[in-house]
Amino acid sequence: MTDTDLHEACGVFGCVATGTWPTQLDVAHTIYLGLVGLQHRGQESAGIVTSLGAEDSKFKTKKGMGLVTHIYAEEDIAKLKGNIGIGHTRYSTQGESEIQNIQPFVVETEHGLIAVAHNGELVNAKSLKKKLLRHGVGLSTGSDSELITQLLTHLPECGEPQGLVNWVGRIKRIMAETLTSYSLVIMHHDKIYALRDPFGNRPLCIGKLYPAAAFSGKKVISDDDVDGWVVSSESCNFNSMGARYYREVLPGEVIELSKEGVKSVYIAPRPNKAPPAFCIFEYVYFARTDSTFEGQMVYTVRQRCGRQLAEEAPVNVDIVSTVPESATPAALAYAEKLGIPYGEVFCKNRYIGRTFIQPNMRQRKLGVAKKFGVLTENFRGKRVVLIDDSIVRGVTMVPIVKLLRAEGAAEIHIRIASPPIKYPCYMGINIPTFQELVANVVPLEDMPSHFGADSLQYLSVDGLKKAVREGIKNPNGSVGHCVACLTGEYPVKCDDW
Numbered sequence: 001m002t003d004t005d006l007h008e009a010c011g012v013f014g015c016v017a018t019g020t021w022p023t024q025l026d027v028a029h030t031i032y033l034g035l036v037g038l039q040h041r042g043q044e045s046a047g048i049v050t051s052l053g054a055e056d057s058k059f060k061t062k063k064g065m066g067l068v069t070h071i072y073a074e075e076d077i078a079k080l081k082g083n084i085g086i087g088h089t090r091y092s093t094q095g096e097s098e099i100q101n102i103q104p105f106v107v108e109t110e111h112g113l114i115a116v117a118h119n120g121e122l123v124n125a126k127s128l129k130k131k132l133l134r135h136g137v138g139l140s141t142g143s144d145s146e147l148i149t150q151l152l153t154h155l156p157e158c159g160e161p162q163g164l165v166n167w168v169g170r171i172k173r174i175m176a177e178t179l180t181s182y183s184l185v186i187m188h189h190d191k192i193y194a195l196r197d198p199f200g201n202r203p204l205c206i207g208k209l210y211p212a213a214a215f216s217g218k219k220v221i222s223d224d225d226v227d228g229w230v231v232s233s234e235s236c237n238f239n240s241m242g243a244r245y246y247r248e249v250l251p252g253e254v255i256e257l258s259k260e261g262v263k264s265v266y267i268a269p270r271p272n273k274a275p276p277a278f279c280i281f282e283y284v285y286f287a288r289t290d291s292t293f294e295g296q297m298v299y300t301v302r303q304r305c306g307r308q309l310a311e312e313a314p315v316n317v318d319i320v321s322t323v324p325e326s327a328t329p330a331a332l333a334y335a336e337k338l339g340i341p342y343g344e345v346f347c348k349n350r351y352i353g354r355t356f357i358q359p360n361m362r363q364r365k366l367g368v369a370k371k372f373g374v375l376t377e378n379f380r381g382k383r384v385v386l387i388d389d390s391i392v393r394g395v396t397m398v399p400i401v402k403l404l405r406a407e408g409a410a411e412i413h414i415r416i417a418s419p420p421i422k423y424p425c426y427m428g429i430n431i432p433t434f435q436e437l438v439a440n441v442v443p444l445e446d447m448p449s450h451f452g453a454d455s456l457q458y459l460s461v462d463g464l465k466k467a468v469r470e471g472i473k474n475p476n477g478s479v480g481h482c483v484a485c486l487t488g489e490y491p492v493k494c495d496d497w
């Protein structure tokens with residue numbers, strides 16, 4: 001891996017059983033299912049840490065490099081038996097993709113062990129690191145998530161009377177010291193603290209685990225029937241474990257999960273009453289389409305992006321098609337809006353995974369070549385518009401347009417359901433340099449010829465914001481998205497500038 005690689009957000013997950021402990025709920029297996037459902041957020045490594053939840057409990061840990069299903073065999077899950085636990089699936093943004101950086105991090109504190117899983121990237125990691133080192137704290141990895149873990153071992157400014165640990169006080173201090181970007185799950189004894197940074201840059205939501213009878217339809221289940229609580233980067237995995245979406249963790253909110261239930265214990269303010277800055281790219285590309293953010297399903301938002309794109313950039317063609325698969329809802333909606341038939345032109349090899357998040361350029365290029373076969377009879381002699389959700393480096397577009405051309409497409413038009421990506425992200429998507437973003441290298445008017453297409457148009461920034469915000473159900477009225485990668489307007493100042 002090199003500094004110029006592009007990566008995406010990690011997945012964090014936590015589970016606590018309710019009722020009498022030892023629980024009958026298979027906590028470790030629930031976490032495993034949670035991570036399998038968050039695999040699209042990170043494919044480099046994963047880890048699960050569980051505990052019986054008693055004060056003197058030792059943690060049980062299993063971590064490994066690669067995909068979740070490759071790391072855990074059934075006997076590994078059986079050995080992780082516990083009443084409470086957290087997990088992580090990683091895409092590295094700070095610190096190499098190697099064993100010592102696999103999360104969750106576990107450290108011994110004055111009050112016993114804690115385990116920490118982090119999605120995001122600390123904008124002031126450099127200065128935090130200096131501060132910790134100055135205070136004599138030794139660091140053993142290059143990961144910003146280790147910084148958070150170490151900061152948690154420090155006493156809060158308000159102190160801790162009678163030697164009782166005040167985790168909320170400690171978390172508050174971290175939230176004041178570093179404003180973004182993090183969604184965290186922290187396990188200590190019989191509790192999990194789950195929080196989003198004050199800007200809510202990365203997602204996090206809560207699910208309620210219902211008893212198995214709720215899913216067989218044999219028993220009427222009341223709201224009081226609950227086997228446990230889960231907290232997850234996305235809600236797309238809830239069905240797989242018998243959980244139902246409960247609610248989103250709010251920007252800046254700290255939640256305490258225990259066998260007694262879920263409690264909101266703090267909401268951190270944003271400086272100058274700034275709006276939240278939830279990453280708009282979660283909607284565009286990262287998240288799974290069956291996840292819910294801000295009260296709306298990601299699939300629905302992508303459809304709205306497609307309709308908006310049809311309004312802003314229509315084209316007269318024979319078929320509308322997708323670059324599978326994040327772009328598919330947008331392509332379907334684009335076709336419907338313009339009354340043009342939708343047809344598939346690519347057969348995607350489903351075992352290749354996401355190419356954008358491969359750890360280096362060579363793998364990304366090979367990934368594209370391995371990923372797409374062509375459905376020649378669907379498009380030969382026809383005018384095609386290809387809809388993609390985004391163009392980042394332009395790795396995907398060049399070979400696939402070539403492929404369609406070689407196989408006889410009469411015209412190939414490109415429409416992108418997001419604006420050009422022009423600025424680096426320092427908040428969890430590692431787009432480290434201006435030069436590797438194709439929108440900064442190729443002028444807009446030269447884009448069609450660069451990709452070998454007949455025309456190319458992007459969705460506008462206002463169009464994207466409109467499509468995203470139209471369906472938001474936000475009882476607190478405070479809505480805001482980070483569009484830094486599109487406009488260069490960052491929610492906070494970053495160490496690297």
Ligand SMILES: O=P(O)(O)OC[C@H]1O[C@H](OP(=O)(O)OP(=O)(O)O)[C@H](O)[C@@H]1O
Pocket residue numbers: 285323324325326327353354355356357388389390391392393394395396397
């Ligand atoms: O311009 P680039 O640098 O090529 O990056 C953008 C492409 O990468 C993503 O696809 P990916 O294969 O990662 O995921 P998907 O299957 O979810 O669409 C995205 O959907 C674009 O097609």
Ligand SMILES: NC(=O)CC[C@H](N)C(=O)O
Pocket residue numbers: 008009010011090091092093094095101118119120121122143144145428
């Ligand atoms: N993508 C992420 O959220 C990664 C978390 C953390 N910055 C790491 O590199 O491990």
